[in-house]
Amino acid sequence: MSGPVVDRRTTISLLGAAGMGGLAGCSGGGGGDSGGDGGTTSGTTQSGPKMGGRLQAGWFTGSIDTLDPPYISVGQYFQVAANIFNGLVTLTTDLTIEGDLAKDWTISDGGKKFTFDLREGVTFHNGTEFTADDVKYTINRTIENKTPAAGKLSTLEPVDQGGVVVKDDYTVELNFEKAMAPALVYLTRGPGRAATIVCKEAIEEMGREQYSITPVGTGPFEVVEHDVGSGIKLDAYEDYFDTDSEDRQLPYLDGIDINPIPEPATLVSAIRGGDVDFTNLVPLQNVSQVEQASEVEKLRAPGVNWYGLAMNQTREPFGDKEVRRGIAKVVSSEKFVQSAYFGNALAAQGPINKATRWAWREDKPDDQAYAPEEGKQILKDTGAYGASFDILTTSSSLRAAKAMRQQLNAAGFDVSIEQVTASTYWSRYQALDYDVTISGSVGDPDPDQSLWNFYRKDGSWNWTSYEDDTVHQLLAEQRRALDRDQRAKVLQKLEDRLIADVPHVYLSHRDDLAAARKRVRGFEHVPYMRNFHTVWLDE
Numbered sequence: 001m002s003g004p005v006v007d008r009r010t011t012i013s014l015l016g017a018a019g020m021g022g023l024a025g026c027s028g029g030g031g032g033d034s035g036g037d038g039g040t041t042s043g044t045t046q047s048g049p050k051m052g053g054r055l056q057a058g059w060f061t062g063s064i065d066t067l068d069p070p071y072i073s074v075g076q077y078f079q080v081a082a083n084i085f086n087g088l089v090t091l092t093t094d095l096t097i098e099g100d101l102a103k104d105w106t107i108s109d110g111g112k113k114f115t116f117d118l119r120e121g122v123t124f125h126n127g128t129e130f131t132a133d134d135v136k137y138t139i140n141r142t143i144e145n146k147t148p149a150a151g152k153l154s155t156l157e158p159v160d161q162g163g164v165v166v167k168d169d170y171t172v173e174l175n176f177e178k179a180m181a182p183a184l185v186y187l188t189r190g191p192g193r194a195a196t197i198v199c200k201e202a203i204e205e206m207g208r209e210q211y212s213i214t215p216v217g218t219g220p221f222e223v224v225e226h227d228v229g230s231g232i233k234l235d236a237y238e239d240y241f242d243t244d245s246e247d248r249q250l251p252y253l254d255g256i257d258i259n260p261i262p263e264p265a266t267l268v269s270a271i272r273g274g275d276v277d278f279t280n281l282v283p284l285q286n287v288s289q290v291e292q293a294s295e296v297e298k299l300r301a302p303g304v305n306w307y308g309l310a311m312n313q314t315r316e317p318f319g320d321k322e323v324r325r326g327i328a329k330v331v332s333s334e335k336f337v338q339s340a341y342f343g344n345a346l347a348a349q350g351p352i353n354k355a356t357r358w359a360w361r362e363d364k365p366d367d368q369a370y371a372p373e374e375g376k377q378i379l380k381d382t383g384a385y386g387a388s389f390d391i392l393t394t395s396s397s398l399r400a401a402k403a404m405r406q407q408l409n410a411a412g413f414d415v416s417i418e419q420v421t422a423s424t425y426w427s428r429y430q431a432l433d434y435d436v437t438i439s440g441s442v443g444d445p446d447p448d449q450s451l452w453n454f455y456r457k458d459g460s461w462n463w464t465s466y467e468d469d470t471v472h473q474l475l476a477e478q479r480r481a482l483d484r485d486q487r488a489k490v491l492q493k494l495e496d497r498l499i500a501d502v503p504h505v506y507l508s509h510r511d512d513l514a515a516a517r518k519r520v521r522g523f524e525h526v527p528y529m530r531n532f533h534t535v536w537l538d539e
Contacts, residue, residue: 001188012088039078039296041516041523041535048246050521053537055256056274057530060283062262063229068212069189069196070147074194074426075442075463078190078282079530080258082233085196085217087189088116088135091445092300093524097184101197101218103129104200109181111482118170122241124199125222137200138163139174148460151453152186152194155479160434178480182446183488184202190218190529191443201329220251220533229423232258244534252522252536262395262422266500271296271515277537278520280515280530284341285399286377289517299514301527306348306450307440308504309404313465317384324502328368329375332409333405340403341508346472350495351440352447355509357486359447367500371454376411388414389435394425399437429463438507439463443528448479466503 059076067081083097090100121131143150148215159176163174176183186192202216214223217454220242221234235255242250259276261267264283270276272293280296282290290298300395309331311318318324333347349364379385391499393401401417414487420428427461428434441450441461453461457472474494481487499506512528522534 014115023447027089029358041299041521047250047538048248049534050246050538051252051536052254053539054254055278055532055535057256057258057480057532058260058261058270058279059258060264060267060279060281061260062394062396063260064226064232064258064427065228065423066207066212067215067223067226069147069193069198070142070145071212072193073148073430075528080232080444081193081196081215081217082190082219082529083197083221083256083532084219084223085189086219087192087196088187091183091185091188091190091526091529093526097188098320100189108209109175111181111183112176112185112436114174114176115130115167115295116172116174120170120171121243122218124202124218125216125237125386126202128199128201130218131169132166132167133196134197134200135172135503138197139164139195140202141198142194145462148453149192149194151456151460152182152192152449155180158219161241162419175323179482180492181479182448187375187445188510190526190531191445191449194384197235197536218289224255227267229260230356231260232256232521234258239326240533242533243286251531251533256532257267260422264396268435270515271344274517278523278530279515282515283396283399284344284348284510284513286345287342287513290426295518297516297518297524299516299523301512301525303346303509303511304353304355304445304450304527305440305442305510305512306351306353306506307438307510308506309436310352310429310464311436311502312432312434313437317382317387320382321501323382324383324505326375326378326384327365327408328502328509329507330338330369330380331407331505331507333505334368334370335407336403337508339406340400341510344489344513345508345510348508350499351504352491352495353450355507358484359491361492365496365499368502368505372411375450379412386414387411388416390418392420392425392428392434394422395419396422397438404438432463432465440504441508443512445527448475451475451491451494451498452479464503466501468497469499470495471501518533 002463053454061076064077064080069081069085072078086100087367088102089097091097101119103119106115106119112229143153155176156176162175165166186194188198203211213226220239220240236251244250264286269291271279273468290296310323313319337345337347352359354360391401405415406418444450452475453459456475457467478487478490481490519538521538522536524534
């Protein structure tokens with residue numbers, strides 16, 4: 001498990017406990033594929049990558065509200081932020097964990113001590129030099145400010161009591177109270193975000209609010225403009241530390257213009273017509289239009305996610321578990337996937353996704369299995385039959401909301417749709433100002449990421465107000481289980497409990513789909529990541 005590279009075989013055998021072994025062998029990922037369903041665009045020509053040009057990228061959202069890594073709770077935001085920042089380590093397409101700002105590392109003391117040797121000569125976009133002190137500052141800020149990513153470091157020793165030890169300018173040591181199975185995943189720049197390195201000088205100069213909009217990192221691109229709701233302009237950072245295998249300076253592009261596009265049809269029209277070169281997501285109802293476009297390639301990687309009907313337990317009648325179970329029984333996830341996504345997703349039975357093969361089971365408890373007559377009887381017995389409530393949604397999820405409304409109204413409810421902007425949606429969702437909504441976990445190569453913050457009593461993404469002591473204990477137990485088989489058993493016991501308690505009606509697992517015009521080359525498709533440092537344009 002020591003650095004500078006944990007290769008694919010070692011990742012699968014040793015870091016299976018950290019949740020990544022399940023991606024092995026799944027269709028869609030992998031650096032060797034070229035375009036189409038392979039997920040990675042063609043790499044080079046005889047003359048090598050071409051330097052320069054600006055990538056026009058469409059982002060399937062109404063706005064990108066924050067780029068400050070530990071505060072990000074929306075997957076589409078960290079897809080952008082990973083181009084601005086670096087972590088200690090990073091994750092590649094073939095399941096390799098490799099050094100990012102760390103050039104080497106060792107793991108000792110039974111998986112509790114992580115010692116990182118850092119790159120020298122790295123600078124932030126404002127010219128400040130990166131050192132081990134920035135690692136300590138970043139981690140302390142993440143925890144002290146109780147950010148959404150803080151829970152990922154909850155078993156770290158107190159920072160000033162040996163949790164983070166700066167040995168010298170380029171050596172830093174992390175000490176956990178107990179073995180921490182998913183630790184390396186959480187130290188990556190993308191899915192991790194708990195130790196994605198931020199710039200103390202810039203934060204103190206501009207303040208946290210402004211830093212969240214125009215942050216300063218060490219990554220391949222720097223933010224030069226960000227008009228929330230309108231777009232982001234990223235320019236190549238000339239002093240970026242990394243090079244390609246031929247020692248050519250990265251990134252190849254001059255920059256990236258990111259344009260939020262919340263309407264599915266508009267997004268797809270933009271990529272088909274050439275108004276954008278790349279879309280970070282393909283709306284599942286529009287997949288066939290992308291597949292039929294002559295100058296566009298669909299990019300596919302295995303989906304590491306789950307989506308469900310979230311029910312706000314602070315509002316009646318959703319505080320009653322039997323009501324939630326009755327709702328689950330009258331909703332068919334198979335029908336939902338067909339009507340919402342034209343079948344371009346896997347119907348879910350629980351939150352652990354199929355890409356995480358070491359923890360996945362085909363045979364899961366049937367507490368939420370479709371049984372409409374039984375469900376209606378449960379709802380009548382509880383007095384919830386015929387209740388009126390709203391589904392909170394945005395334009396990008398409107399089709400899914402309509403598909404859900406159709407099933408619920410057919411079951412006897414009086415359901416309406418409340419459509420709001422993306423910014424309003426996330427602020428209301430976090431404030432528990434909604435009845436029900438369709439949401440879930442995205443881009444999580446470890447089950448801990450998709451469960452810990454959602455289902456702990458104090459979880460930063462516990463936006464259903466769900467509490468259960470047994471679930472709380474099992475979440476802690478699975479983090480300490482370094483043996484993959486042992487951890488799988490704990491996770492499955494945890495999943496059984498969640499399926500029975502119905503904090504969400506589990507609906508779907510989606511493949512990770514993006515799209516690029518054929519002139520876009522060199523994109524390496526890590527599941528749910530959109531890293532552009534190796535992308536170039538074949539004019």
